[in-house]
Amino acid sequence: MNNISKAYGQPKRFYFYLILFLVFGCSGKEDVIDSYIGFDVSREMLDQHLKKRMGELNIPGMSIAIINDGKIAYKNTFGYENILKREHVTSQTIFEGASISKSVFAFFIMTFIEEGKLDLDKPLFEYYPHPDIEDDERYKKITARMVLCHRSGFPNWRESEDDKKLKTKFEPNTDYLYSGEGFQYLAMVLMHIENTDHQGLEKLFQERIAKPIGLEHTVFIQTPYTRKHKAEPYDEDGNWIDWRSDYWIQKEDGKFYAPSSIHSESVDFSKWMIAVMHKEFLSEESYSEMLKPHSKVPFDGVNVSYTLGFLTPHFPLTDIYLHSGNNEGFTSWYALDTEKDWGFVLFTNSEFGEQLGQELFFYLLTGPDLYKLYTILGIIVMIVLSGLIFGIRLVFRKLKNGRHNIRNRFASP
Numbered sequence: 001m002n003n004i005s006k007a008y009g010q011p012k013r014f015y016f017y018l019i020l021f022l023v024f025g026c027s028g029k030e031d032v033i034d035s036y037i038g039f040d041v042s043r044e045m046l047d048q049h050l051k052k053r054m055g056e057l058n059i060p061g062m063s064i065a066i067i068n069d070g071k072i073a074y075k076n077t078f079g080y081e082n083i084l085k086r087e088h089v090t091s092q093t094i095f096e097g098a099s100i101s102k103s104v105f106a107f108f109i110m111t112f113i114e115e116g117k118l119d120l121d122k123p124l125f126e127y128y129p130h131p132d133i134e135d136d137e138r139y140k141k142i143t144a145r146m147v148l149c150h151r152s153g154f155p156n157w158r159e160s161e162d163d164k165k166l167k168t169k170f171e172p173n174t175d176y177l178y179s180g181e182g183f184q185y186l187a188m189v190l191m192h193i194e195n196t197d198h199q200g201l202e203k204l205f206q207e208r209i210a211k212p213i214g215l216e217h218t219v220f221i222q223t224p225y226t227r228k229h230k231a232e233p234y235d236e237d238g239n240w241i242d243w244r245s246d247y248w249i250q251k252e253d254g255k256f257y258a259p260s261s262i263h264s265e266s267v268d269f270s271k272w273m274i275a276v277m278h279k280e281f282l283s284e285e286s287y288s289e290m291l292k293p294h295s296k297v298p299f300d301g302v303n304v305s306y307t308l309g310f311l312t313p314h315f316p317l318t319d320i321y322l323h324s325g326n327n328e329g330f331t332s333w334y335a336l337d338t339e340k341d342w343g344f345v346l347f348t349n350s351e352f353g354e355q356l357g358q359e360l361f362f363y364l365l366t367g368p369d370l371y372k373l374y375t376i377l378g379i380i381v382m383i384v385l386s387g388l389i390f391g392i393r394l395v396f397r398k399l400k401n402g403r404h405n406i407r408n409r410f411a412s413p
Contacts (some may be wrong), residue, residue: 001297002339004019004136006087006153012052015265016267017050021104023369026274027261030259031043031044032069033066033073033343034069034073034324035072035364035365035367035382036337036340036342036365036366037364037365037366037367038362039366039367040367041364041367042072045387046074047076049363050076050356050360051076051078052064053356053359054078054079054148054356055218056269056304057352057355057356058078058087058230058236058237058238058350058352059079059348059349059352059353059356060080060081060087060117060231060234060348060349061077061079061080061081061088061089061231061349061350062077062079062085062264062346062347062348062353062356063076063077063091063093063094063095063265063266063267063293063346063347063348063349064076064077064078064344064345064347065266065267065269065270065272065334065343065344065345065346066343066344067273067274067342067343067344067363068341068342069341069342070274070277070278071271072267072274075091075267075270077089077090077091077093078218078265081093081230081232081349082175082185082230082231082234083234083238083240084232084240086366088162088208089231091260091265091267092229092265093159093229093230093231093265093267094217094225094226094229094230094231094263094264094284095230095231095263095265095330095332095347095348095349096230096260096262096263096325096327096330096332097100097262097263097264097323097325097332097347098259098260098262098324098325098326098327098330098331098332099180099259099318099324099326099327100262100263100269100323100324100325100332100333100345101220101257101258101260101261101324101325102148102183102258102259102260103260103309103310103321103323103334104209104218104262104309104310105183105186105187105220105258105259106148106290106307106308106309106310107209107261107272107282107309108205108208108209109144109148109186109190109289109308109309110290111209111281111282111283112190112193112288113144113286113289114282115282115284117193117194118189118190118193119142119143119144120145120148120289120373121143121144121145122143122144122356123140123141123142123143124142124143124144124147124185124186124189125139125140125141125142127189127192127193128188128189128192128193128360129171130166130185130188132158132165132166133166133167133168136167136354136366137169138153138168138171138172139152139153139154139168139174141171141172141175142154142172142182142185143172144186145294146172146173146182146190147179147182147183147185147186148183148186148309149176149295149306149308150176150177150178150179150295150306151172151173151174151175151176151177151294151295152167152172152174152177152179152181152182152185153168153170153174153175153177153179154167154168154169154171154177154181154182154185155167155169155177155179155181155225156178156179156180156181157179157180157181158181158271160198163172166181176295176296176297176298176306180257180259180260182259183259184257184258184259186258186347187201187256187257187258189398191256192336195225197222198221198254198255198256199205199256200220201220202220202256204217207290209272209281212281213271213272213275213280213281214266214271215269215271215272217229217264217265217268218262218268218269218272219255219262219264219411220256220257220258220261220262220263220265221254221255221261221265222254222263225262230263231330231341231349232349233246233249233323233327233328233329233330233349234241234329234350235328235329235351236348236349236351236352236369238350240330241327241329244372246274246328246329248327248328249327249329251326254265257290262327264347265347266345266346266347269334269345269347270343270345271296271337272339272375273334273336273345275344276321276336276338277337277338277341278341278400279287279338288309289308290307290309291307291308291310291312291338292307293305293306293312293314294306294307294308297311302314309323309347310322310323311323319337319338319340320335320336320337320340321335321336321337321338322335322336322361324354324356324357324358325353326351326354329346329349329350329351330347330348330349330350330353331351331352331354331357332346332347332348332354332356333345333346333351333353333354333355333356333358333360334357335348335357335361342382344360344361344364346360
């Protein structure tokens with residue numbers, strides 16, 4: 001009887017445990033997302049980490065989305081879009097994306113390259129002479145390629161110059177200099193080619209990029225919807241920025257500013273990121289041209305290049321492209337890998353979204369457990385290296401003193 005019970009009891013227990021595994025194992029997977037290298041990241045732990053860092057960095061509000069296998073695996077909003085009114089950030093809240101505009105604009109530009117309306121290597125002067133710098137012949141060498149990889153020689157903004165006038169800082173294509181002015185010149189050229197104005201360029205962006213990809217509220221020029229749902233901006237100390245009188249916000253309002261005026265939120269922007277991951281809407285040749293390194297970027301400790309509109313760090317066995325953005329009271333960050341179909345994007349109404357984005361990038365590369373381990377190992381390595389350097393210096397000092405004593409001994413009468 002006991003043998004019969006065992007014979008039937010073991011299979012029953014097996015199926016019982018199998019069912020438990022399938023039920024709780026599958027349910028557990030819904031509570032985690034994948035780090036870049038494939039380790040599980042607890043949603044609850046990620047939420048706690050983000051809330052903690054937002055508090056420490058004084059970030060009022062944030063919208064974030066994480067992509068696994070080409071699909072949105074995590075999306076969330078935190079904090080306030082309006083501190084005074086205690087209005088929380090929601091899935092409808094719109095943020096300024098600032099310089100992540102450059103990546104999307106480069107994507108937009110490639111559609112005109114494919115049609116033959118614009119040539120990457122034809123001087124922009126031949127399409128449209130820049131009205132603000134006609135006295136400097138060097139600018140006439142600037143091409144769309146140079147603009148998109150920041151080799152135009154233009155400064156970031158003319159406002160940084162003492163006389164507030166646009167200048168060519170060096171011979172085009174001889175060095176790297178991050179430049180919003182270059183991108184805006186290319187936008188002016190595009191408006192001339194299409195015989196349109198700022199609103200017309202926005203319409204073309206919607207027709208060529210936004211609508212085909214399914215971007216519902218991603219715009220370079222604000223709409224009634226984005227104005228209604230836009231978060232309020234806050235400075236480094238968490239003080240509200242009066243955008244109605246802020247120079248930079250007013251400068252871009254109602255205009256298509258290619259380097260900096262995009263408005264969006266994390267889920268909507270993720271759709272464009274997924275399109276890039278899947279290499280859709282552009283030809284393979286365009287992607288190859290757009291994503292290959294064009295200019296080395298000065299960056300301490302890491303080999304980084306600028307493509308046409310994207311930053312790419314040269315980490316082994318990766319195909320990562322990224323960009324950050326910083327406008328008055330709004331900062332953003334995104335990263336994506338075109339081979340792993342992995343990435344994330346965050347928008348904030350603060351001055352510290354870039355810092356949080358960079359931190360989160362490394363946090364999500366390995367997952368929180370290995371991130372802590374690597375941090376500890378990094379500290380240990382630094383301590384060991386410091387001790388080693390100190391030891392080597394001590395040895396050389398003793399050898400030097402020894403040689404000095406020997407010389408003195410032989411020099412004695």
